[in-house]
Amino acid sequence: MNRLTCQKEFDIRFSEVDSMGIVWHGSYSLYFEDAREEFGRQYNIEYLYIFEQGFYAPIVELHIEYKNPLRYKDRARIEISYRHTEAAKLIFDYKIFNADSGKLSATGYSVQVFLDRDFNLMWDVPAFIRQWREKYL
Amino acid sequence: MNRLTCQKEFDIRFSEVDSMGIVWHGSYSLYFEDAREEFGRQYNIEYLYIFEQGFYAPIVELHIEYKNPLRYKDRARIEISYRHTEAAKLIFDYKIFNADSGKLSATGYSVQVFLDRDFNLMWDVPAFIRQWREKYL
Amino acid sequence: MNRLTCQKEFDIRFSEVDSMGIVWHGSYSLYFEDAREEFGRQYNIEYLYIFEQGFYAPIVELHIEYKNPLRYKDRARIEISYRHTEAAKLIFDYKIFNADSGKLSATGYSVQVFLDRDFNLMWDVPAFIRQWREKYL
């Protein structure tokens, strides 16, 4: 099975930093989302593609562990990896680093499920996801 | 003509404060939006009502002047006033105060236009807005 | 031991809703923070008080499970409960409900540690936290 992963570098924005001078913890969910989009672009499974197949893929679980703070003007790097499951889910693992020092800043994971356009939960893996797994894994 | 106005108090959130220890300037557009929603509730012209009439009312102009900073744990008060126009627009004026000191923190205004569901600009005042103006002004 | 808990109602803001028409998952970390502030006010352990004692209390772990989406104009209610630990940590559990239907929208928890002003991690429970626990638990 292939390990599907990609990464992205980004700058810390002034508005993401709180009065302690470090990135506000809530901003990390945005970094994770940026990483999912980057993954989607690279592996052809973008939100819009999922939507065109007739589905939403909302987040149902989000977990973040904060190791070392990021500060304004830091350059950061996020790694996202696809974690395989047989279930009708998309699971991603994340690692955020300070891109200059290489220090680990945060880790986490997210779980997404599939809903049809009427917001019904899909218990079975949608066909387009099965095909995607066959192609890429 | 009646002066349509309402106000709302709110607490400054930790996440709205930047590394200077003051509310990040971009947060004020959120306070203005909260005020518009409060106005909508009080004068029956909420976003959802506008949408149900078949229209969107996007912001086309936003102006903010910052007078005195707000800090974490400050209590703030926002006043919103309807500024009449014959045009197919909604114009609101805003004033934000420190609720404790009474000091003026910011002023501003916003302009909204009407689009139909196909995103066509309405050059004439939509009927439901004419009726609303007759009722309230 | 007392169960320390409090709750708060709030309206869903237009800007918190994404293009699926539901609250963006990242907004929940903001709701959790609002709940911590409410807890702090009620039990005298606000961020500013912690800071005045010479400490920061950054989030080191955040976990959210999303059960039922919240939509624009929904009224929500968040419950926050203090989860006791002997460690030099603050742990809170959260439940978010649709305030009208009573339906559970999300659950989660957060873990905070204590840093001194030089950002050194406190391995021992700071004195002011020991006193606070004696008083309230």
Added chain:
Amino acid sequence: MNRLTCQKEFDIRFSEVDSMGIVWHGSYSLYFEDAREEFGRQYNIEYLYIFEQGFYAPIVELHIEYKNPLRYKDRARIEISYRHTEAAKLIFDYKIFNADSGKLSATGYSVQVFLDRDFNLMWDVPAFIRQWREKYL
């Protein structure tokens, strides 16, 4: 006098789009800030440099006009230009375009003043700004 200007391309994020499917108007203040940071990098007048000189440069006026909406997955381009003034202010003009169609999405400007570390307003142009103007204009 030289025309000081620079530009930056960026992708529209999922979380920046509202339930109308277009970028929430409040997100533009963030784009403007990103552009100021890019300008600061290119012309050596970054926030941190200003801070090291002993000053803050908070926004005191922000004006945005929205022309054409940006949507999820659009590629955008922002241009920022320095508008000269003899006053103790920093004024920037902004234009945001859809990078693919070239269509103008928004225009605006911002005004910043200088405060010393005690938050006193500087009525005279700080020396480091005079030097910067001599060097670059």
